[in-house]
Amino acid sequence: MTRLYLPMPGNETMAETLAAQAGDALGALETRRFPDEECYVRLLNDVSGMDVDIVCTLARPDPQFLSLIYAAETARELGAKSVSLIAPYLAYMRQDKRFKQGEAISSVHFARLISQAFDSLVTVDPHLHRRRDLGEIFSIPTRVEHAAPLLADWIRDNVANPLVIGPDAESEQWVAAVAKRAGAPHIVSNKTRLGDRSVVIEIPDFAQWRDRRPVLIDDIASSGRTMIETARKLAESGMQKPYCLAVHALFAESSFAELSSLAEQVVSTDCVPHASNAISVAPLLWGPAQDGG
Amino acid sequence: MTRLYLPMPGNETMAETLAAQAGDALGALETRRFPDEECYVRLLNDVSGMDVDIVCTLARPDPQFLSLIYAAETARELGAKSVSLIAPYLAYMRQDKRFKQGEAISSVHFARLISQAFDSLVTVDPHLHRRRDLGEIFSIPTRVEHAAPLLADWIRDNVANPLVIGPDAESEQWVAAVAKRAGAPHIVSNKTRLGDRSVVIEIPDFAQWRDRRPVLIDDIASSGRTMIETARKLAESGMQKPYCLAVHALFAESSFAELSSLAEQVVSTDCVPHASNAISVAPLLWGPAQDGG
Numbered sequence: 322m323t324r325l326y327l328p329m330p331g332n333e334t335m336a337e338t339l340a341a342q343a344g345d346a347l348g349a350l351e352t353r354r355f356p357d358e359e360c361y362v363r364l365l366n367d368v369s370g371m372d373v374d375i376v377c378t379l380a381r382p383d384p385q386f387l388s389l390i391y392a393a394e395t396a397r398e399l400g401a402k403s404v405s406l407i408a409p410y411l412a413y414m415r416q417d418k419r420f421k422q423g424e425a426i427s428s429v430h431f432a433r434l435i436s437q438a439f440d441s442l443v444t445v446d447p448h449l450h451r452r453r454d455l456g457e458i459f460s461i462p463t464r465v466e467h468a469a470p471l472l473a474d475w476i477r478d479n480v481a482n483p484l485v486i487g488p489d490a491e492s493e494q495w496v497a498a499v500a501k502r503a504g505a506p507h508i509v510s511n512k513t514r515l516g517d518r519s520v521v522i523e524i525p526d527f528a529q530w531r532d533r534r535p536v537l538i539d540d541i542a543s544s545g546r547t548m549i550e551t552a553r554k555l556a557e558s559g560m561q562k563p564y565c566l567a568v569h570a571l572f573a574e575s576s577f578a579e580l581s582s583l584a585e586q587v588v589s590t591d592c593v594p595h596a597s598n599a600i601s602v603a604p605l606l607w608g609p610a611q612d613g614g
Numbered sequence: 615m616t617r618l619y620l621p622m623p624g625n626e627t628m629a630e631t632l633a634a635q636a637g638d639a640l641g642a643l644e645t646r647r648f649p650d651e652e653c654y655v656r657l658l659n660d661v662s663g664m665d666v667d668i669v670c671t672l673a674r675p676d677p678q679f680l681s682l683i684y685a686a687e688t689a690r691e692l693g694a695k696s697v698s699l700i701a702p703y704l705a706y707m708r709q710d711k712r713f714k715q716g717e718a719i720s721s722v723h724f725a726r727l728i729s730q731a732f733d734s735l736v737t738v739d740p741h742l743h744r745r746r747d748l749g750e751i752f753s754i755p756t757r758v759e760h761a762a763p764l765l766a767d768w769i770r771d772n773v774a775n776p777l778v779i780g781p782d783a784e785s786e787q788w789v790a791a792v793a794k795r796a797g798a799p800h801i802v803s804n805k806t807r808l809g810d811r812s813v814v815i816e817i818p819d820f821a822q823w824r825d826r827r828p829v830l831i832d833d834i835a836s837s838g839r840t841m842i843e844t845a846r847k848l849a850e851s852g853m854q855k856p857y858c859l860a861v862h863a864l865f866a867e868s869s870f871a872e873l874s875s876l877a878e879q880v881v882s883t884d885c886v887p888h889a890s891n892a893i894s895v896a897p898l899l900w901g902p903a904q905d906g907g
């Protein structure tokens with residue numbers, strides 16, 4: 322046994338599941354904060370000669386970033402054969418262009434920092450917007466897994482007579498694939514983003530689908546505004562309460578409570594640990610951290 | 615004018631002072647958090663061809679670390695001639711050895727991250743314990759300034775008949791230099807550290823100094839335990855309330871309130887912005903970021 326799954330704080334359940342599925346070892350870290358709020362990191366396993374897969378979803382990455390780097394560097398110093406990152410949610414993918422003069426393109430900088438610390442990366446549905454693949458910004462091998470089939474199967478198994486609704490035109494291909502596998506029709510909204518916490522949603526004519534149960538799907542629920550505004554429009558139109566499915570359940574501020582009050586059920590994968598988790602991506606994540614590796 | 619002082623949030627006063635002293639330009643950043651708590655960074659100045667000195671003290675570095683790196687990388691991308699870091703307080707200097715198997719030697723990892731992002735570093739009294747100089751862990755030029763003369767001058771100007779008291783034997787050379795310049799005698803305590811928040815202090819016989827005003831000095835006040843326990847011992851011995859001077863006023867948790875109740879006055883430099891700041895290190899910090907540069 323040469324592979325060790327090592328969870329950063331909050332990622333213990335995912336690491337346990339991966340180790341159990343793969344028949345590999347589960348490691349542990351000791352972490353704490355000194356009184357001055359600097360972080361302390363200690364690897365509790367012998368990592369010499371091991372392939373170390375650090376499991377760390379990257380929702381709200383800033384406060385934990387240095388601990389993560391220290392864990393990776395320490396594993397390397399102590400003789401790990403490889404040090405990979407399993408990040409079911411990958412941060413800083415959305416600031417991928419200088420929209421205004423002087424803006425940091427943080428997706429590039431973040432990818433560089435991760436590439437310097439790790440030998441490879443595994444993630445699920447990164448928010449690739451203007452980029453075709455992670456290889457444009459990461460200099461290490463990456464493996465991208467897709468949650469769409471898992472969402473589709475959950476819809477098929479749990480929702481009678483569904484209508485799958487995507488957030489915007491850009492998502493149509495992805496939405497169509499989920500709907501097809503779920504055996505359901507689909508439509509997409511028109512979304513206009515006015516600010517970090519403000520969107521305008523228009524839902525195209527859905528008169529022919531009045532008898533169906535709306536199922537909103539999206540890759541990331543962050544401010545939650547897209548799903549909340551869509552659910553409001555559906556309610557105004559007299560549709561049934563929707564199911565709301567997100568791959569990455571960030572749910573900032575009070576958005577989860579707000580959405581829950583408008584939804585039949587809010588469902589997410591466990592890419593980001595959250596009360597709404599109902600679909601495990603673990604079957605996608607174990608094994609070598611690079612394609613064909 | 616080719617030098618620009620660019621403050622990270624919370625460092626505006628220091629950057630203003632440096633720019634005014636040096637007759638150089640003062641820059642500005644726009645920063646905020648997205649709903650998902652990722653950081654947004656935007657440089658508001660044209661940095662092309664400029665020597666950019668980012669001013670960022672590194673107390674409680676974890677939550678702001680990525681913003682700092684993004685600011686530096688963006689300045690470089692936008693044509694800065696050089697990008698230096700002025701960090702009056704330098705973080706992660708204290709975990710400089712693997713005390714237990716598996717521990718991260720974070721001072722090395724942190725130094726590497728800073729060295730990758732900046733061309734040079736200026737700091738004040740880094741906590742060099744087992745290392746002789748910053749060059750052992752930083753691969754960029756560094757300039758270290760010393761607050762000892764400023765502490766000494768403050769004591770000379772503000773305390774009648776002082777006795778300077780240092781925290782431990784290791785500090786004696788530094789304490790002696792401060793005392794000499796202040797024209798005062800000095801002693802040092804014996805300190806035994808039992809944990810992050812627990813120390814035992816013994817003060818050697820000071821019967822001959824009973825008429826003097828104790829002045830406790832230290833480089834960092836973090837948990838504050840060293841100064842608090844020393845002040846308690848002095849009170850038990852019937853000495854006058856001490857003045858307490860620290861270079862770096864971290865003052866975790868309730869330590870500042872606790873120490874204030876035992877002290878005549880708590881005084882610090884502005885390396886870390888704090889209510890106790892009374893001594894400015896700005897005169898030490900401006901100018902080229904590397905020795906002889």
